[in-house]
Amino acid sequence: QVQLQESGPGLVKPSQTLSLTCTVSGGSISSGGYYWSWIRQHPGKGLEWIGYIYYSGSTYYNPSLKSRVTISVDTSKNQFSLKLSSVTAADTAVYYCAREGEDCSGGSCYNWFDPWGQGTLVTVSS
Amino acid sequence: DIQMTQSPSSLSASVGDRVTITCRASQSISSYLNWYQQKPGKAPKLLIYAASSLQSGVPSRFSGSGSGTDFTLTISSLQPEDFATYYCQQSYSTPRGFTFGPGTKVDIK
Numbered sequence: 001q002v003q004l005q006e007s008g009p010g011l012v013k014p015s016q017t018l019s020l021t022c023t024v025s026g027g028s029i030s031s032g033g034y035y036w037s038w039i040r041q042h043p044g045k046g047l048e049w050i051g052y053i054y055y056s057g058s059t060y061y062n063p064s065l066k067s068r069v070t071i072s073v074d075t076s077k078n079q080f081s082l083k084l085s086s087v088t089a090a091d092t093a094v095y096y097c098a099r100e101g102e103d104c105s106g107g108s109c110y111n112w113f114d115p116w117g118q119g120t121l122v123t124v125s126s
Numbered sequence: 127d128i129q130m131t132q133s134p135s136s137l138s139a140s141v142g143d144r145v146t147i148t149c150r151a152s153q154s155i156s157s158y159l160n161w162y163q164q165k166p167g168k169a170p171k172l173l174i175y176a177a178s179s180l181q182s183g184v185p186s187r188f189s190g191s192g193s194g195t196d197f198t199l200t201i202s203s204l205q206p207e208d209f210a211t212y213y214c215q216q217s218y219s220t221p222r223g224f225t226f227g228p229g230t231k232v233d234i235k
Contacts, residue, residue, distance in 0.1 A: 046226055046227070047226040049226070110217060111224070112181075119168075
């Protein structure tokens with residue numbers, strides 16, 4: 001059973017770079033077939049997809065965050081990481097990593113997020 | 127961008143009640159719609175994918191329906207463990223740009 005676990009600083013100063021890592025266990029990122037995503041949730045608010053990476057290194061980011069986001073993968077450690085630069089208080093949120101599954105068996109490809117990591121709260125404050 | 131709305135934003139119900147939550151997309155998304163359940167302090171959990179397919183391990187009292195712009199999540203007989211917030215999410219946008227609804231909180235009457 002695949003499990004994901006986020007790690008990284010819980011407090012980041014404004015204008016600095018937020019860095020988080022997601023460690024995957026119970027399955028290999030390099031086996032392919034899945035996209036590895038970051039999603040965030042502002043306190044008491046809804047969910048915002050940040051971006052994904054494939055094991056090959058190909059990425060796609062939410063256009064609203066694209067200029068500040070970098071997602072990378074380290075298949076040797078079975079980890080993928082998020083960097084968000086020039087953070088402000090508006091970036092305070094719980095950050096989740098998640099696996100994006102895909103089913104194309106019916107001719108159309110359906111995608112969903114499962115499983116998710118437990119989430120980690122990152123606060124941007126001086 | 128495809129915008130998702132949900133109604134109601136919250137509801138109160140009793141154990142055993144039939145509960146229906148509605149999700150609407152700003153444009154047709156065929157059946158590219160997922161439902162998640164989130165309990166306080168926990169990560170979202172996938173319940174339904176492709177509008178009506180039940181994720182493995184999810185109780186059969188959960189069901190999803192709809193296509194195009196209007197979708198529903200139904201809990202046939204609400205159980206104590208079902209009190210949570212429910213989110214819909216569209217997976218139609220290509221390339222990615224998946225968006226979530228604002229959520230519906232189900233609490234105890």
